[in-house]
Amino acid sequence: MDEFEAPILSIKNVNKQFGSGCEDCARMDHLIKNFCPTCGTVYACQNISFDLYPGEVFGIVGESGSGKSTLMRCLYFDQDVTSGEAFIRSYKHSKKNLFEESSQQKRFIRNHLMGKVYQNPILGLRMNFSSIGNIAEKLIAAGNRNVEEMESRGRMLLDHVNIPVYRMKEAPKNFSGGMQQRVQIAKALSNNPSILLLDEVTTGLDLSVQASVLDLIKQLQRELNISIIIVSHDLGVIRMLADRTMVMLDGKVVEHGLTDQILEDPQHHYTQQLVHSLL
Numbered sequence: 001m002d003e004f005e006a007p008i009l010s011i012k013n014v015n016k017q018f019g020s021g022c023e024d025c026a027r028m029d030h031l032i033k034n035f036c037p038t039c040g041t042v043y044a045c046q047n048i049s050f051d052l053y054p055g056e057v058f059g060i061v062g063e064s065g066s067g068k069s070t071l072m073r074c075l076y077f078d079q080d081v082t083s084g085e086a087f088i089r090s091y092k093h094s095k096k097n098l099f100e101e102s103s104q105q106k107r108f109i110r111n112h113l114m115g116k117v118y119q120n121p122i123l124g125l126r127m128n129f130s131s132i133g134n135i136a137e138k139l140i141a142a143g144n145r146n147v148e149e150m151e152s153r154g155r156m157l158l159d160h161v162n163i164p165v166y167r168m169k170e171a172p173k174n175f176s177g178g179m180q181q182r183v184q185i186a187k188a189l190s191n192n193p194s195i196l197l198l199d200e201v202t203t204g205l206d207l208s209v210q211a212s213v214l215d216l217i218k219q220l221q222r223e224l225n226i227s228i229i230i231v232s233h234d235l236g237v238i239r240m241l242a243d244r245t246m247v248m249l250d251g252k253v254v255e256h257g258l259t260d261q262i263l264e265d266p267q268h269h270y271t272q273q274l275v276h277s278l279l
């Protein structure tokens, strides 16, 4: 990572709340974690800012409910932010806040500049389509029309993530959890995105399967020099992959820095607990 290089993605002051808030919400001592007991509003992401640099793996770690998936959904436009800004270097030279673009432009950004792997494969794949059909769908969304080209690209991608090509016509519902995540990864990579969003890719998989999916991500990152945001509640996963890490708690960033530094010298009490539970 070159520290003088411009970020490929900049996130500034992202807020996402579920509910419209009330007068009590503003009282600092009133919220229970990220939740207002008076009106039921959840402050899932509060003032989140970070930069992602070319070729780096950026980790986001935090306990269940800390807002990691909400943040990823906002970045991929699955959900609208309440407020905040996002800029991509290769999109209008970082001059336009992506969150304020039209839905057509957002679709363009999603299909050409980003790929996402969902925590739950049901959200990322059509379980009854063939695996290669899932990839074709993303290629078509980006404007491809040539069937032969799409088929050869699909074969190449599935082979790349170690799905045997003779199973490419099979539907993901027939695949194991690890294979489903591999198909999601292939699909996410189909349009050569510069940014890959990985939400708990290995959660729920057996340890040995987990290791092989993590190895695949490492290998892809080296080969493609893609920038990756990887979200996990498991600091072990983050330690293995991330150059820099941001720690979230109750919708807020409590700590960020080089992963090695965070592991060696965690500053926040919550991070200290996380690191100790790893030892």
Ligand SMILES: Nc1ncnc2c1ncn2[C@@H]1O[C@H](COP(=O)(O)OP(=O)(O)OP(=O)(O)O)[C@@H](O)[C@H]1O
Pocket: 018, 034, 042, 044, 062, 063, 064, 065, 066, 067, 068, 069, 070, 071, 119, 233
């Ligand atoms: N559609 C929604 N409506 C209301 N609250 C929501 C909604 N989606 C998420 N939340 C709340 O936002 C908070 C953050 O949830 P989120 O899924 O982002 O957490 P997470 O860090 O990904 O957790 P996990 O590690 O369990 O996946 C939670 O309190 C959750 O209940």
Ligand SMILES: [Mg+2]
Pocket: 068, 069, 070, 119, 200
């Ligand atoms: Mg989540």
Ligand SMILES: [Zn+2]
Pocket: 021, 022, 023, 024, 025, 036, 037, 038, 039, 040, 041
């Ligand atoms: Zn309230």
